[in-house]
Amino acid sequence: MRLIKSPSLINKELKKRRIKGQGIGFVPTMGALHEGHLSLIRQARRDNDIVVVSIFVNPKQFGPKEDLKKYPRPLSKDLKLCRKEGVDFVFFPKNEDIYPGGFSTYVNVEGLDKFLCAKSRPGHFRGVTTIVAKLLNIIAPDVLYLGQKDIQQAVILQRMVKDLNIPVKVKVMPIVRSKDGLALSSRNAYLNHKERRDALVLSQALKLAVFFINNGASDAKRIILRMRQLIEKRQSVRIDYVEIVDPVTLKPLKKVAGSFLIVLAVWVGKTRLIDNFLRK
Ligand code: PAF
DSSP: OEEEOOHHHHHHHHHHHHHTTOOEEEEEEOSOOOHHHHHHHHHHHHHOSEEEEEEOOOGGGSOTTSSTTTSOOOHHHHHHHHHHTTOSEEEOOOHHHHSOTTOOOOOOOTTGGGSTHHHHSTTHHHHHHHHHHHHHHHHOOSEEEEEGGGHHHHHHHHHHHHHTTOOOEEEEEOOOBOTTSOBOOGGGGGOOHHHHHHTHHHHHHHHHHHHHHHTTOOBHHHHHHHHHHHHHTSTTEEEEEEEEEOTTTOOBOSBOOSSEEEEEEEEETTEEEEEEEEEO
16 A cells, blocks of 8 residues: 655556556545445445545635544554555645645535535535545546535535536445444544434434335425424434435425435534435
């Protein structure tokens, strides 16, 4: 496994592989790798000759009051995990090589970046689309692996790839959960014991909604109300949003039928967690 910091060097190395006809799978991350990331890496390993993982805590996707400074950065543990999973290249760029002085070009996916998480995280998706567009230019992979856990990010990035004719296939992999149902996230590390217990309410609320829907409920407002009532029973929890939306447009649905996406974002203490359920 090679650790490369320079964008031009990794671009050159991967070009050599491409000339040899080797297919490249790419997993972009901000590090603090957990089983969710590893599931993407394993899929990339199964599908491709070469697997590239990037580790870059992208400052442009954090708001001024968000957790950029305290975001976990366990680099040596991450590198060990990558080595164990058979990753070929880890791209670990410096901030100044990604955003040199005078940097002023951003990618905006309009519309989709107005709903859900975008409301309480203004500018977040602009930061995500900008960094992922840059990484796709540097790595030029055949396949990009994303997690369903960050479903709005995945929908927006798929739109970006399509709209900008970026020649990459996007694979969205299922959410990985701990045994008790909590969706894995690097931010779970912020939770204390009680918050960790209260955080289970996210997956419980999703389960409750799916139970109602499977038993014939279709009025989105009523389903959301029952989810909110369940969540609000937990002391340390504050709802950001609970919505049932169209999986492609992310617009709220009135009637739940066919394909739908249930999404929620909830503050547990000072930690904002997200989760979702997708029926295609
Ligand atoms: O999902 C993440 O970890 C980040 O948003 C990503 C895609 C690596 C871009 O910084």
